[in-house]
Amino acid sequence: MKHLPTPPTRRSALLAALGALALPAWSATTAAAKPTPPAPGNALPNAAVPGGIARLPLGPDATRPVVTLRDGSDDVPVLVLGDERGWTALVGIALATVPGPAQVTVQRAAGTQSLPFTVRPKQYLVQKLKVAPGQVNLSKDDTARADKERAHLAKVIATYSEPLPHTTAAGALQMRAPVAGPRSSSFGLRRVFNGEVRSPHSGMDIAAALGTPVLAPMQGRVIDTGNYFFAGNAVWLDHGGGLISMMGHLSAIDAKPGDLVQTGDRLGAVGATGRATGPHLHWGVLLNRCMVDPALFLTA
Numbered sequence: 001m002k003h004l005p006t007p008p009t010r011r012s013a014l015l016a017a018l019g020a021l022a023l024p025a026w027s028a029t030t031a032a033a034k035p036t037p038p039a040p041g042n043a044l045p046n047a048a049v050p051g052g053i054a055r056l057p058l059g060p061d062a063t064r065p066v067v068t069l070r071d072g073s074d075d076v077p078v079l080v081l082g083d084e085r086g087w088t089a090l091v092g093i094a095l096a097t098v099p100g101p102a103q104v105t106v107q108r109a110a111g112t113q114s115l116p117f118t119v120r121p122k123q124y125l126v127q128k129l130k131v132a133p134g135q136v137n138l139s140k141d142d143t144a145r146a147d148k149e150r151a152h153l154a155k156v157i158a159t160y161s162e163p164l165p166h167t168t169a170a171g172a173l174q175m176r177a178p179v180a181g182p183r184s185s186s187f188g189l190r191r192v193f194n195g196e197v198r199s200p201h202s203g204m205d206i207a208a209a210l211g212t213p214v215l216a217p218m219q220g221r222v223i224d225t226g227n228y229f230f231a232g233n234a235v236w237l238d239h240g241g242g243l244i245s246m247m248g249h250l251s252a253i254d255a256k257p258g259d260l261v262q263t264g265d266r267l268g269a270v271g272a273t274g275r276a277t278g279p280h281l282h283w284g285v286l287l288n289r290c291m292v293d294p295a296l297f298l299t300a
């Protein structure tokens, strides 16, 4: 997939968080699907848009096909769920993806082929803000810090582990909101400060009082904790198969790397650390290293 050129200041997007209103645009993609029995992953909405997830039926096969997505010079592993009756690839689509033709590579015992699909456009809202000059761009020190953190987090984000994430009986990859509270639907919001484009909001903001417990949205393993320039105190969870979530702006971190957590286990508390204007949780979800809309995993 082609990505838009990203100016250095925008690349802090990995950690940055802020938000966007967007109408769901579930769209059917591609891949001629043979009718197959319900399989894990089939209950996810098919949202082949930037910031969404393309659900690509792969048909039956005796063994799980290996699917990869090309990103620059990397072949990024893609989550494949199902069983021999029918496999499904779930492809996270980066917010910066240019809509149009895209493809993954599918390796089976019978051979390797590319599987095309279409990324449909999705208009995220644009938020234009006027702030004092000097508040738009980072200082030299802050830029250096953010760059260092981005390099570290790129490794965190590249985590791919098994077992694959747990699915419900209906085949859904289901998460619970990490805190109760009003959710902004600001994922994907494109922000323009004084006419300068900044990173789009890459997660969901949930308003909650300072100190409210933040709970694991799904079972997983803690793979990183720390204090970051944009995300503040943050906890990163690996759910397996390239599905990762992060909780940011925390006032307290109550987990450490290596911890195995169950859905609902406490990870920390709501705060306003990092670049936050007030207490709230920033919740990000990644699939094959792409920030996707956390709302896709919530059932209600």
Ligand SMILES: [Zn+2]
Binding pocket: 016, 017, 018, 019, 201, 203, 204, 205, 281, 282, 283
């Ligand atoms: Zn946010």
